[in-house]
Amino acid sequence: MKATQDVALGVFFTAIGIVAGVIALTYPIGTPSRMGPGFFPVIISVLLTLTGIAALSRARRAGSPLVEAITWRPVIIVPLMVVVFGLTIDRLGLPLAVLLLVVGTAAASVKLDISWRAAAGAAAFSAICALLFVKVLGLPIPLAGSWLPFSG
Amino acid sequence: MDIFNGLMLGFSTATTLSNFSYCFFGVFLGTAVGVLPGLGPIATISMLLPFTFGLPVDTALIMLAGIFYGSQYGGSTTAILMNLPGEASSVVTTLDGHEMAKQGKAGRALAAAAIGSFFAGTVGTVFIAVAAPLLAGLALTFGPAEYFSLIVLGLVTSMVLTSGSLLTAFGMALLGMTFGMVGTDVNSGFARYTFGSANLLDGLDFVVIATGVFGLGDVLANLQNEHARAASVAPVSRLYPTREDWRRMTAPILRGTGVGVVLGILPGAGVLLASFSAYALEKKISRRPEDFGKGAIEGVAAPEAANNAAAQTCFIPMLTLGLPGTATMALMIGALVVQGVQPGPEMLTQQPALFWGLVVSMWIGNLLLLLLNLPLVGMWAKLISVPYRYLFPMICVFTAIGVYSINNNVFDVYLMALFGLLGFFFRKVGAEPAPLILALILGPMAEEYLRRTLLISHGDATVFFTSPVSLGILVVTALLLMSILSPHFRKVREEGLQEVD
Numbered sequence: 001m002k003a004t005q006d007v008a009l010g011v012f013f014t015a016i017g018i019v020a021g022v023i024a025l026t027y028p029i030g031t032p033s034r035m036g037p038g039f040f041p042v043i044i045s046v047l048l049t050l051t052g053i054a055a056l057s058r059a060r061r062a063g064s065p066l067v068e069a070i071t072w073r074p075v076i077i078v079p080l081m082v083v084v085f086g087l088t089i090d091r092l093g094l095p096l097a098v099l100l101l102v103v104g105t106a107a108a109s110v111k112l113d114i115s116w117r118a119a120a121g122a123a124a125f126s127a128i129c130a131l132l133f134v135k136v137l138g139l140p141i142p143l144a145g146s147w148l149p150f151s152g
Numbered sequence: 153m154d155i156f157n158g159l160m161l162g163f164s165t166a167t168t169l170s171n172f173s174y175c176f177f178g179v180f181l182g183t184a185v186g187v188l189p190g191l192g193p194i195a196t197i198s199m200l201l202p203f204t205f206g207l208p209v210d211t212a213l214i215m216l217a218g219i220f221y222g223s224q225y226g227g228s229t230t231a232i233l234m235n236l237p238g239e240a241s242s243v244v245t246t247l248d249g250h251e252m253a254k255q256g257k258a259g260r261a262l263a264a265a266a267i268g269s270f271f272a273g274t275v276g277t278v279f280i281a282v283a284a285p286l287l288a289g290l291a292l293t294f295g296p297a298e299y300f301s302l303i304v305l306g307l308v309t310s311m312v313l314t315s316g317s318l319l320t321a322f323g324m325a326l327l328g329m330t331f332g333m334v335g336t337d338v339n340s341g342f343a344r345y346t347f348g349s350a351n352l353l354d355g356l357d358f359v360v361i362a363t364g365v366f367g368l369g370d371v372l373a374n375l376q377n378e379h380a381r382a383a384s385v386a387p388v389s390r391l392y393p394t395r396e397d398w399r400r401m402t403a404p405i406l407r408g409t410g411v412g413v414v415l416g417i418l419p420g421a422g423v424l425l426a427s428f429s430a431y432a433l434e435k436k437i438s439r440r441p442e443d444f445g446k447g448a449i450e451g452v453a454a455p456e457a458a459n460n461a462a463a464q465t466c467f468i469p470m471l472t473l474g475l476p477g478t479a480t481m482a483l484m485i486g487a488l489v490v491q492g493v494q495p496g497p498e499m500l501t502q503q504p505a506l507f508w509g510l511v512v513s514m515w516i517g518n519l520l521l522l523l524l525n526l527p528l529v530g531m532w533a534k535l536i537s538v539p540y541r542y543l544f545p546m547i548c549v550f551t552a553i554g555v556y557s558i559n560n561n562v563f564d565v566y567l568m569a570l571f572g573l574l575g576f577f578f579r580k581v582g583a584e585p586a587p588l589i590l591a592l593i594l595g596p597m598a599e600e601y602l603r604r605t606l607l608i609s610h611g612d613a614t615v616f617f618t619s620p621v622s623l624g625i626l627v628v629t630a631l632l633l634m635s636i637l638s639p640h641f642r643k644v645r646e647e648g649l650q651e652v653d
Contacts, residue, residue: 070376082552
C-alpha cells in the first residue's frame with residue numbers, strides 16, 4: 001500500500017483504538033444501568049478501531065492523496081527546542097530560557113536572519129517577556145535559575 | 153430578571169475601567185491575530201487562557217470573547233488587501249474583496265466589511281439578550297437523556313461541517329473522546345490510561361492539547377512552505393462608501409445578518425458556514441450573478457455580516473446549555489470551569505452579572521472594532537507585512553510559557569510538544585482537528601449523561617427515543633447525516649468547505 005493520507009490515518013486510528021480497547025478491557029465494565037469505568041472506553045475504542053479499518057479499506061478501494069513530502073528541519077527543531085525550554089526554565093530562569101527558545105526555533109526557518117538587529121531583537125523580546133510575565137503578571141517563574149551563580 | 157434590568161446590570165459590569173480595558177485589549181489583539189495570516193483565534197485564545205486564571209471571571213471571559221469576534225474583523229482586512237484569508241472564515245471575502253482592491257476600491261471594500269460586521273454584531277448581541285434567557289428556561293427542563301442527544305447533535309454537526317471526509321472527522325471525534333478519558337474517572341475514582349504517571353491523574357489538560365495542536369501544529373505546518381508566502385499589500389484609498397455602494401450593500405447586510413444569526417446558534421456549525429451560505433445566497437438572488445468574483449460589493453458585505461453575526465450567536469449554546477458548539481467555545485467553557493463557573497442554564501440566574509456583562513461588552517467591543525478598523529487600517533496593513541520568520545519564534549514562546557504557567561509543571565510543556573507534532577501529522581493527512589477538540593470537552597460530558605440516563609432508566613436505552621425532545625434532536629441529527637449522503641449536498645459541502653489555511 002502507498003503512504004496515502006487514508007492509510008496513515010487508518011493505521012493511526014486502528015492502532016490507538018486497539019491499544020485503548022485492550023487496556024479498557026482490564027477495567028471493570030459494569031452493566032448498562034451501572035456503567036463501570038471500562039464501559040464507555042470499550043465502546044469508543046471499538047468504534048475508533050472500526051473507523052480506522054474503514055479508512056484503510058477506503059484507501060484500498062478508492063485511493064486518496066499521497067502524504068506530501070515533509071520538510072524535516074522545522075518538524076524536528078521546533079518541538080525539540082520546546083522540550084529544551086522545559087528542561088531549562090527552572091535551571092536558567094525565564095529570560096535565558098526564552099532567549100534560547102527564540103534563537104533555537106528561529107533556526108528552524110530557512111530564512112533565518114543572522115544579524116545584529118535580529119539578535120538584539122531576540123534579547124529585547126526575552127527581557128520584555130521577563131518583565132511582563134514575572135513582574136507584571138506575577139507568574140512564579142524564577143528570573144535566574146539554579147544553574148546560575150547569582151540565583152537566590 | 154427582564155431584559156431591561158439585565159442590560160442595565162450588564163452595562164454597569166462592562167463599563168468598569170478594568171473590564172473596559174480588557175475588552176479593548178481583547179478586540180485589539182483579536183484584530184491583530186485576525187490580520188496576521190498563520191495565527192488564528194483558537195491558537196491565541198488557548199495561549200492566553202492560562203494568563204486569565206488570575207483575572208476575575210467576567211473580565212477573563214470579556215477579553216477572550218473580544219479576541220474571538222475581533223479576529224473576524226481583522227481577517228477581512230488581510231483578505232481584501234492581500235488575497236489571503238487572515239482567518240479561516242474570511243476565505244469568501246477574498247473572492248470579491250481582493251478584486252475590489254485590485255480595481256482601486258480597497259477602502260470601500262474595507263468599509264463595507266466593517267460596517268456590515270458592526271451592524272451584524274449589534275443584531276447578534278441583541279439576539280443573545282432576547283433568545284438566551286428563553287432557551288435557558290427551556291433547558292432547565294432537560295434531563296440527562298436530552299443533554300446526551302444534544303451532545304450527539306453537536307458532534308455530528310461539527311463532523312458534517314469540517315473540510316475533509318466524514319469518516320476522518322468521525323475518527324477525530326472518537327480520538328478526542330479517547331484523550332478525554334485519560335485521568336481519574338469521576339465516578340469510580342479509577343485511573344484510566346494514566347500508565348502509572350501521576351502527571352496524568354488529573355487528565356490531559358485541554359489547554360495543553362489545544363495549544364499544541366493549534367498553536368505549535370500551525371507553526372510546523374506554516375514552516376513547510378515558507379517560499380509560497382510572497383504577496384503584496386494593496387494600497388488603501390478612499391475609506392467611505394459611495395451612495396451607490398450604500399444602495400447596493402444594505403439589503404445584503406440585512407440578509408447576511410439573518411443567515412449568520414440562525415447558523416451561529418446551530419451547535420457545531422461555526423462562522424465559516426455562515427459566511428459561505430450568505431455568499432451563496434447573494435449570488436443566487438442577485439440580478440447580476442456574473443459580477444460575483446469580479447468585485448461585487450454585495451459579495452463582501454453579506455459574508456462579513458454573516459460571519460460576525462454568527463460569531464456572536466454561537467455563544468448561545470455555550471451560555472445557555474453549557475455545550476460548546478465550536479472549538480473556540482470549548483475553550484471558553486474551559487476558561488469558565490477553571491474559574492469555578494459551570495456554564496449551563498443556571499448560569500443566567502446565578503451569575504447574571506457575568507452573562508449580561510458579556511453581552512453588553514460584545515456590543516461595546518463591536519463599536520471599538522469599527523473605530524479600530526476603519527481609521528487605523530493603515531497600521532494593520534503594516535502589520536500584515538511582518539515576516540513570519542519573526543513571528544513564529546514569539547508564538548513558540550507564548551505557547552511554552554502559557555502551558556508551563558497552568559500548573560508550573562514542565563510535564564505539560566513536553567506534552568504540548570508532543571501534541572504539536574500530532575497536530576502537524578493531522579494537517580499532513582488532511583484531518584481537521586476541530587472535532588477532536590470539541591470531543592475532548594464533550595466526551596466526558598457524554599459519558600456522564602449516558603451513565604445518568606441509563607441509571608435512571610435501569611439500563612434501558614430506548615429512553616432516548618421515548619422522550620419527545622430527545623427524539624426530536626436525534627431526528628435532526630439523522631436528517632443531517634442523511635443529507636450528507638445526498639449527492640447534491642455533498643457537492644455544496646465540498647465547494648463550501650475547501651481546505652483553507
